[in-house]
Amino acid sequence: MTTPETPDILQDRAAWLERAKTLSESLPFMRQYSDETVVIKFGGHAMESDDLARLFARDIVLLKQVGVNPVVVHGGGPQIDVMLKRLDIQTPRVDGLRYTDEATVEVVEMILSGKINKQIVSAINEAGGFAVGLSGKDGHLIRARKLRRTKKDPDSNIEKILDLGFVGEPAEITPHILDVFQQTDVIPVIAPVGMGNAGETFNINADTAAGAIAAATNARRMIMLTDVPGVLDKAGNLIPEMTASQVAGYIADGTISGGMIPKVETCLEAVTQGVEAAVILDGRVPHAVLLELFTPHGVGTLIKAD
Ligand SMILES: Nc1ncnc2c1ncn2[C@@H]1O[C@H](COP(=O)(O)OP(=O)(O)O)[C@@H](O)[C@H]1O
Ligand SMILES: CC(=O)N[C@@H](CCC(=O)OP(=O)(O)O)C(=O)O
Numbered sequence: 001m002t003t004p005e006t007p008d009i010l011q012d013r014a015a016w017l018e019r020a021k022t023l024s025e026s027l028p029f030m031r032q033y034s035d036e037t038v039v040i041k042f043g044g045h046a047m048e049s050d051d052l053a054r055l056f057a058r059d060i061v062l063l064k065q066v067g068v069n070p071v072v073v074h075g076g077g078p079q080i081d082v083m084l085k086r087l088d089i090q091t092p093r094v095d096g097l098r099y100t101d102e103a104t105v106e107v108v109e110m111i112l113s114g115k116i117n118k119q120i121v122s123a124i125n126e127a128g129g130f131a132v133g134l135s136g137k138d139g140h141l142i143r144a145r146k147l148r149r150t151k152k153d154p155d156s157n158i159e160k161i162l163d164l165g166f167v168g169e170p171a172e173i174t175p176h177i178l179d180v181f182q183q184t185d186v187i188p189v190i191a192p193v194g195m196g197n198a199g200e201t202f203n204i205n206a207d208t209a210a211g212a213i214a215a216a217t218n219a220r221r222m223i224m225l226t227d228v229p230g231v232l233d234k235a236g237n238l239i240p241e242m243t244a245s246q247v248a249g250y251i252a253d254g255t256i257s258g259g260m261i262p263k264v265e266t267c268l269e270a271v272t273q274g275v276e277a278a279v280i281l282d283g284r285v286p287h288a289v290l291l292e293l294f295t296p297h298g299v300g301t302l303i304k305a306d
Helices: 006-025 027-033 050-065 077-086 102-126 176-182 206-216 245-254 258-270 289-296
Strands: 037-042 070-072 130-135 144-146 149-152 158-160 168-173 186-191 193-195 201-203 220-227 241-243 277-282 303-304
Touching: 006 027, 006 186, 027 289, 037 050, 037 206, 050 070, 050 102, 050 186, 050 289, 070 102, 070 176, 070 206, 077 102, 102 130, 102 186, 102 193, 102 201, 144 201, 144 206, 168 201, 168 206, 176 186, 206 220, 206 258, 220 258, 220 289, 245 258, 258 277, 258 303, 277 289
Parallel strands: 037 070, 037 220, 070 186, 130 186, 144 193, 220 277, 241 303
Antiparallel strands: 144 168, 149 158, 193 201, 277 303
16 A cells, blocks of 8 residues: 655655665776875865855765875965955966965965864864864975066067065975875864075965975876866866966966966976876865766866877
8 A cells, every 4th residue: 555655755765765775886986086186176165155065075084984195285265365365465377377476475374274274174074074184394395496487578578587575486396205104094174384594484376386296196097176167268168188388388378367377387397297187176076076086977178298
């Protein structure tokens, strides 16, 4: 005899069966990444919704639980913007990088190493994980130096040296402290702040820091979570795959601009240095990391060497 609940129960059962099937199908992918390091860059835009930040934290805990070694490197650009505005400090950006004077670098370190880092650590710990927050200063993880970069002056066509103040770049990564965590249940969460030889603090673009850490840890994959579906062409369509020479062309013709420049450059650098694949993904999509790693339905832009 059927009761009024029967259809619901059957529906529930079908839904759970579907979930069990999905889980079972992800087994070969999980095996593929078992004991492998995956560096995940969690961008400031991707973390703006509390719900998404909670889902992200759960996904990171799940990765660790199934034997992957996730290393989280986070940004916080929009959150730094808010604090600088409150303090009435004006800072321009050049090609996606924040000009960083002495007052700004203090705020950058406070927001990245203090506020955001601890928010992510807390979210992962609340989700049942065991996260530890570090900045590039801890354990000499990121020894930094002043960023050396030139830019062509559009009028004279002459390469000019860019002086971005306390913007740094990784000079040397000492992954020793991360190696220690790999043998344990600890999930490292890294703020992109580094120390120079003279003890000065450098503000490092989070994408750049993630790339350097991915290369130094021989990561299998680097995943960049941001607030767009990936790299878009001029008509707004997703570019599913890009090689080094295509990246250069897209930057030159203005298709790729602003914060997307350090992202694609970092991905290229990472794959050139041995990271198997670098992907730019939409962090606003729930479970974007799990979809990318454990299903054949990864979406976004994959960056490959030429
Ligand atoms: N070709 C492009 N495709 C997609 N986004 C682009 C492109 N060129 C520039 N962008 C900009 O880059 C931004 C992502 O970089 P950024 O703001 O630094 O993100 P995050 O905070 O996640 O690091 C996008 O929101 C978009 O405004
Ligand atoms: C030099 C430089 O630009 N540093 C970045 C560091 C944070 C960051 O990269 O955050 P997102 O990943 O959210 O953009 C900044 O000051 O905003």
